[in-house]
Amino acid sequence: MTDARQQRIGRLAEAARLKSEEKVRSAESAIRRPIKRGEAVTFQAVQREASVSHAFLYKNPGLRSKIEYHRSRQRPPKAVPETASTDSNIVLALTAEIARIKKVHREETAALREALEAAHGENLSLRRELARLGIEGPVTR
Template sequence: MSREHLAAAARRRTVEATERATRAVDQMERRHDRINFVAVAERAGVSTDFLYRHTDLRVRIERLRVPRPRRGEPVPATTAEHMSAAVRQLAQQLKRERAAHREEVTRLERALEAAHGENLQMRRRRDGGVPR
């Protein structure tokens, strides 16, 4: 085979793969299937690398890969909303734990001061009230 025939065959395979990938994305979009690079590659029989290298396909898949609910399903909160709620909840939990730790440290510091005072009194009694 000549180089021209090989090049033409390669171009034909690329065009066919592009058409399969485009049809796969169209079909997945109509069915409200979850769209991502792996799912499209499997459905179209192409590699994910092929999809990433073809700018039009890559841009379209990136735009559509945001999870979409099926018809009749409630619309889920966005990931950012979930993260914000989780961050707020964790921040509140951390604030409560810090306050509890501060109270515990204060209690322990007072107990340590009392123990130092008692220790000092005991040493003074032992030494007959004579400071060292």
């Protein structure tokens, strides 16, 4: 292997390590935010707050144990008062939940679009760099 290739591999490995560390810091911060707001700490909530995948949270033992610890310490939901059991209150509650879920969906979709655009841009930059260096890229089929 050439020296230049080893250097590129080293730079890529370092970049990946730094990116992973940044994701861990972001996830740890995302664990603290719902606690401060008095909300439930769940894998899904942390995933949304930190913009990381569920797999990343589950595969990282430190993050996983923190989330599970905080999740286990949460109080059970309060009993619904009898007056809230009417049909109209149920409809209002479900309508609010649907609106919240739609908002989360829109935000996640926008985040995914941005990530895809960034990936496409990075891919294009890498292809241009390969072409500039005269290196033939991978064969696509």
